[in-house]
Structures are given as C-alpha cells and as structure tokens.
Amino acid sequence: MTHTTTEEPRGKASGAVVPVLAFAGIVVAVMQTLLVPVIKDLPQLLHTAPSNATWVLTSTLLSGAVATPIMGRLGDLYGKRRMLIASLAVMVIGALVSAFTSQLLTMIVGRTLQGFAMGAIPLGIGLMRDMLPRERLGSAMALMSSSIGVGGGLALPAAALVAQHTDWHALFYGAAGLGVLAIALTLLVVPESPMRARGSFDLPGALGLSAGLVLFLLPITKGSDWGWASGTTLGLFLAAVVVLVLWGLYELRAGAPLVDLRTTARPAVLFTNLASIMVGVAFYVVSLVLPQLLQLPKATGYGLGQSMVVAGLCVAPLGLTMMFTAPVYARLSARYGPRTTLIIGLLIIAVGYGGGLGLMEAPWETILTSVILGAGIGLAYSSLPALIVGAVPASETGAANGLNTLMRSIGTSVSSAVIGMVLANTAHTVGGLAIPTMHGFRVSFLIATGAVAVGLVMALCLPRTGRAPRQHVQLRASSEEDAVLERAEDVLRGFRGRVLDPAGVPVARAKVTLIDRRGRQAGSAVSADDGAYELAVPGQGAYVLAARAAGYGPLASAATHSGEERTVEVDLALPGEAVSV
Secondary structure: OOEEEOOOOOOOOOOOHHHHHHHHHHHHHHHHHOOHHHHHHHHHHHOOOHHHHOHHHHHHHHHHHHHHHHHHHHHHHHOHHHHHHHHHHHHHHHHHHHHOOOOHHHHHHHHHHHHHHHHHHHHHHHHHHHHOOHHHHHHHHHHHHHHHHHHHHHHHHHHHHHHHHOOOOHHHHHHHHHHHHHHHHHHHHOOOOOEEEOOOOOHHHHHHHHHHHHHHHHHHHHHHHHOOOOHHHHHHHHHHHHHHHHHHHHHHHOOOOOOOHHHHOOHHHHHHHHHHHHHHHHHHHHHHHHHHHHHOOHHHOOOOOOOHHHHHHHHHHHHHHHHHHHHHHHHHHHHHOHHHHHHHHHHHHHHHHHHHOOOOOOHHHHHHHHHHHHHHHHHHHHHHHHHHHOOOOHHHHHHHHHHHHHHHHHHHHHHHHHHHHHHHHOOEEEOOEEEOOHHHHHHHHHHHHHHHHHHHHHHHOOOOOOOOOOOOEEEOOOOOOOEEOOOHHHHOOOEEEEEEOOOOOEOOOOEEEEEEOOOOEEEEEEOOOOOEEEEOOOOOEEEEEEEEOOOOOOEEEEEEEOOOOOEEOOEEOOOOOOOOO
C-alpha cells in the first residue's frame, strides 16, 4: 500500500491540535457511559421490559465496533479530518434523536448513530502521526488513546449530577452540544492530513466484517438474557465463525483490503491487539463494580450507601489519572520503549486489582483503587497506538488503529457480559430484587486480574523495542539525532546499531547497505526483529550507510572509520517524501 502527499507537510500543525483532538476523543467516550447512572431506570423511562431496555446500550456497542475499522480505512483513503468530522456529525444527530424521544425503537436508532463516533479515536491518532513532529508524537498519541477512559471516567459524575437533578433527556442535549463544539474546534484548528492511501474502499470486506462482528458481539452482550447454552446464542457464535473465516479468506485475496491481514499477523501487531483485548476487559470491570458497591445501602453490611453523584465522583479519579499519565508515558517510552511501558502499566493494573480485593470498606479506599488502576490503564492504553504505529506503514495507520480500538471494544464487551453474569449468579434476592454481593465483586476483581495476567504474557511476546545501547549507531528518522560511536576498539568491529522509525520504534527487516567512497557496495545486512544490525568494514575511510524498509522512504548517512569518535546522521523519510541518498 502506498500513499501520496497532497497537502501541507508533516510538522506544520499548531499547538492546539493535540488538545482539540483529545477533546474530540473525550466527547466520543462520554457516549459510552452516558446512560450508566440511569441503567436501572431505563425500563420505566422507556416503558418497556428490562430485556428490551438493554438494547439501548447494546446498539451503541455494536455500531461502534462496526464503525471503528471502517471509518479508519475511509480516513486513510479520503482524509482523516474529513471522516473525523463526519463521525462527530453522526453522533450529534443521534444524540438529538434520543433527546426528543421516550420510545424504545427511536431511542435505539439514536443510540446506534451515537456509536458511530467511536471511529474518531483511531482517526485522531492517525492525524497526529501524519502531522506532528516525532518529539511530540509519543505524548500526543498517549493522550488520544487514553481519552476513551478519560471521557468514560469523567462522564460518570457529570451524568449522575444531570440525571439526579434534571430530566434524563438533558444528557443527550449536553452530548449534542459537546459534539457541535468538537466539530467547530476541529474545523478551526485541525488541518487535513496530507497522507492518502491508494486504492478503493473495500465494500464487500466492510459488509463481511460488519456481519461477523454483529454475529459475534450480539450473543456476548445478550448471552445472559438468552442463556449461554441456548440455540440462539450458540447458533450466532457458529455463524460468526463461518462469516469471519470467509471474510478473512476474501481479504487475503483482495487487492485493496479493508484490513491488511498480513500486516495484522506480524508479531508486533498481533500481540498488541491481543493485549488490547485484555486491557479492555480490565478497564471495564472497575467501571461496573465500584459504582454499584458505592451505591448499595449500608444495611447490606458491605454497601457504602453513597448517592449517585458521590459514587461518580469516587470513580472519577480513574479518568483523571489516565489523563495525567500521558506525559509520564512519553518519558518512560522515550527511555525504555512502548513495550516496556505496556508491561509496567499491566503490572500496575494487577497491583490495583489485587489491592482492591481488600479495599472495599470505605469510599476513600475506592478512590485509591481508582487512582492506581487509572495510572496502570493510562500507561497501557497510551502504549498501544505507539506499538501499532511502529509496526505498520503510514498509509495504513487509520485502519490499523481502528482495528486496535475494535480489540479494546471487544474486551469491554466480553467484560460486560462475564461480569454481568458473575454478579447475577452471585446475587441475593430480597423482596424480588437481586442485590449484588461482596463475593461477586471480589470474583469480578479476580477475573480482571486474570485478564491482566494474560495481557502480560502477550506483552512479553512482543518484539523488543527498547532504545539501543549507547555504543550502537542509531539510524533515526530525524537528522536531529546524532549517535557517537565508540573508539578504535569498537571501530574495528565495524558499524552496528538499530534502525528506528519516525516514532523511535525499531524497524525489523530493513536492509542496511554500506557504500564506499567510490559508490561501490562494501557490505549489507538486514535488521533483526528488534531493529539491530551489524556491518563489518573492509578498512578505515569514509562510507555511506543506506537503509530501506517497507513503508518508508530511503535512509542515508555519512560515516567515517578513523579510529576516532564518529557521528552518524541519517534521515528515514516517511513514504512519499523524496530523500537523496
């Protein structure tokens, strides 16, 4: 897949681009938790049965899952800013539809439209990669990636306050207003990306993926109501397998597929996506458990007896902490790489859930748990786009991050279904009302800990992306970076180091060629999975190191073997940029 640059170059974006895109991500995330404070009242508010009322939440989940990879691909083809605005516009329309109705079917239509906005997250990440200089990219993508948790965490107390003191339809009016503000700011501040993928939109692939996702996620979200062993549930799971297998075979043969499955199968992409599912599971557990624990009456013996608003405020530090981890992530990732930062985040999440098993007896303990989990989830979420961006060509950034966001959504869907089943099966029935038990809450935390453990295994399977040792020559994507080689002792062994992409992530299978002063090839090597290469030299003198990698322009730098200190400057261009070697 190739692309062309048609508009202004990378690095011309204003300083307001990052906060505006992050704000758009937060607005989109608000839609996911907007109705959490009134979930228990939805049957009465919509004059329907509880099983029907759950479609108000399920419809948003399904449409978000379908829209995320599709909008990412459309952004790669036709402009990420254009598709971001389209996503927000559909969300605003959906919010207004919901604001004017109390009828179940119309409400479901509105909520379905709101779910389409989930594509804004990968589109924002793609815009950042296309426009921002490398030194700003890490923290910017971290903030954008975390916005889904930040918006979800901050929406809980705000939505609870509105629902408790005004008509519940005001929630949708507020969401529509935020969406209009996000559109206006995007139009004013965010330029269109110059990057374009060549090809056409894969409509059969989009329809196949949509059908497979609906068939897969529908029984996950409704399995507790239908019965996990019922014919409907099992039949839908079987149909999902068949459809997704056929879709995969089609995508492998398509000239311009919706999802490049060969790229997705790379270890760096595959294990990142698998880890993303586990992080999604872990994130949603705390959002389901702590608000219920806080609002249960003290008469139960374990409930904390707090109001809806106070419960939301106690969970709000989850989102706030995720927001403030973005600059911390940038420093950790710059020093140790996103793989290590993901592992650190997962370990912190494990500590949060492990400690949370004994921190359920007072509101301040839930706040502490929220802070710890927010720090861990923030680091983990921040690491995911950097890992994806470092493993795919720039022309596929939108689609690849869309798929990664989908993996998180699958994780939250699985978490919702499993934790809902656990809490239902462990509940006490008092006066016909099912009341969750402390045992159910603790089992939920143990499930989250198990998911984190699986995610940690996936993270450990990722190719190493840490910084190269100081004595190595680093072939970087910016001439701002100089690498000083060791003296004669190391010189005699030749050149060695790593090939790094614009985000500072090592590039595997890049061909590095050594050219002497007469223009003749003096040696060549292929970088390993961690980007490392070694080249012997025939003797002292002036050389040029040139490298090429799939999805990037040529990379070149002059280097001299003299027995003294040497400096190597190399530019790795983005695809489509001309670089003279």
